[in-house]
Amino acid sequence: MRRLCSLILTATAGALVGVLILAARALPPSPPPSLGSAPADFRPPPGALERLAAAIRVPTVSRDYPATAPAFDALHELLREAFPRVHATLQQERVAGHTLLYTWHGRDASAPALLLLAHQDVVPVDDERLPHWQQPPFDGVNADGYLWGRGTLDDKSSLMAQLEAAEALLGDAFVPPQTIYLVFGHDEEVSGSGAAAVAALLAERGTRIGMVLDEGLTLTEGVFPGVNRPVALVGVAEKGYLNLTLRASAAGGHSSMPPQDTAIGRLAAALDAVRTHPMPARMETPVADMLRSVGGERSWLQRVALGNLWLFEPLVRSELARTPAGGAMLRTTVTPTILRAGLKDNVLPQSAEAVLNARLLPGDSSDAVVAHLHTAIDDPAIEILPATEVREATPVSETSGTAFRALSDRIVEVFPDALVAPGLMMGGTDARHFVTLSRHVYRFQPVRITLADLPRFHGDDERIAPAAYEDMIRFYAVLMRGAIGDGGAAAATPGTP
Ligand SMILES: [Zn+2]
Structure with missing residues (x-):
């Protein structure tokens, strides 16, 4: 019983010390805005x-x-x-x-x-x-x-x-x-x-x-x-910029007797794989620095989190990822913007294409994006055509x-x-x-x-x-x-x- 009590006491004291350390590392509230006025000795010229x-x-x-x-x-x-x-x-x-x-x-x-x-x-x-x-x-x-x-x-x-x-x-x-x-x-x-x-x-x-x-x-x-x-x-x-084309090819034919695999079906599966396998999220320096810089204006609890990103980064990241703008700060995004397939409602197309637009986070190369897509799609029937426009981050x-x-x-x-x-x-x-x-x-x-x-x-x-x-x-x-x-x-x- 005494042993249990001392264990509880030790654990409580440990937690308290932890909280104190976190609080000590919390961002200080930002100083109030300076009340100085714009430099009076420079006047914009008339006209x-x-x-x-x-x-x-x-x-x-x-x-x-x-x-x-x-x-x-x-x-x-x-x-x-x-x-x-x-x-x-x-x-x-x-x-x-x-x-x-x-x-x-x-x-x-x-x-x-x-x-x-x-x-x-x-x-x-x-x-x-x-x-x-x-x-x-x-x-x-x-x-x-x-x-x-x-x-x-x-x-x-x-x-x-x-x-x-x-x-x-x-x-x-x-x-x-x-x-x-x-x-x-x-x-x-x-x-x-x-x-x-x-x-x-x-x-x-x-x-x-x-x-x-x-x-x-x-x-x-x-x-x-x-x-x-x-x-x-x-x-x-x-961020960098990259357009890639995915192409699925198939035999084509009449849509009254469709095979299991069609070009559109293969492409749709590939696009779904792209959607469900996003590039990994991480907090790059500019984003972490931005959060720290504006963090001083936040509530005490948020300042504790932003001052201790070593511990709270996953939490802050999931909070940020809730909006598209926040999510775009956390990862290289890859999203389809153009689809091309089919000419007639009763004919199976022989090929189907999708243009993927990627925005690269600093540190991710265009080659890394292509490699990621090959792994995510994992279908030899899908070609990834070389990018026409590449701008690295x-x-x-x-x-x-x-x-x-x-x-x-x-x-x-x-x-x-x-x-x-x-x-x-x-x-x-x-x-x-x-x-x-x-x-x-x-x-x-x-x-x-x-x-x-x-x-x-x-x-x-x-x-x-x-x-x-x-x-x-x-x-x-x-x-x-x-x-x-x-x-x-x-x-x-x-x-x-
Ligand atoms: Zn401009």
Whole structure:
């Protein structure tokens, strides 16, 4: 009896110690938002919104390039007129057709450079979507408190804001601490080669780049339940992209006397195997870091879980996997998007095909996906045709060094209420071409939006609030003005592939 009592006592004490250890490791609540105001000594130049409106009116649709080349010429002309100091001071090169590379030499030529990306091109607006727009997409209308049009969010606002910031700083005879490159691709929306050509050119010149910043995630309110502050998500990696075709072949014949195995039946079984054998889930660094960063805003119990991922990761993972967006952060997804089979209702087709679209988690290669599918499907009658389009996931950029800290500091300087967190990009950006040039490749568009605005990217009623645009200009000015590491030189060493 005494033995039992002491056992119970020991067990209870052990559990208590365990709870205390977990509590001690719980994330601290995040500090309240800083009450500082945006830097008062930089004022966005007058007329900036009108210049953005003028850029919106130039329909630089890359889907139809090179038929739309004259629109890109017109945009270049507009930039020359709108930003005379930039064009008088910065070296300008045209690469791969209409991609632009500006070089702004810094005070310290040996310091690793800051490279800012944006893209000139936009996605089209199809005729049947026009009635869904409150204002025409290419008229640059300023109404009801917003500037409306294709490119106001994606991504002419970034491009114009960077040039506005540079033009204003040049007005004060400013010279940046390190060299700044501005790279404006002309074919980002069609996964083109403009930005890749610039990356190749800079690599050939032996350029050292301390930090790359492109569009990507944004400053958004309401993304995380229970987090009552806007979160500035900085994409530190991009998922990869892969299309594969599954093909089942069979004898065909008349459907009145079907055999046991048909092409459609075999393909259906294969697709079911794909669905029931997902790639294994795991929590990659950007996702774990993101959860930890926003975790300080959560309840005590959630902070205990997020501060002790070594123990609670399975629990947190299953919680995250409950939504498609959360699930996509945890694994390489593979899903059928196109089916092709059959021509007539009474004829068995000789072949049936399905296109699988895969989005690769950093660390999973396209070869690994193909190998996984072979194992999951386990049917020699199913061919997996080689991929037509392969984009491997990018490496994960560092978040522990001075470059990320400098970026976070600048974000909080301009957006004092923001919580900065690393994140994983589901889509692709031109930034991926620069991962061999820098270990610090980040994807963040300094635009303050709400969750409801996200469908406006590539969707109807794309628009920007004038105040949000001014903040973008202010952010780029603050970023250009400062060093990106300790004294600019310590930010980075050139990355390894
Ligand atoms: Zn974009």
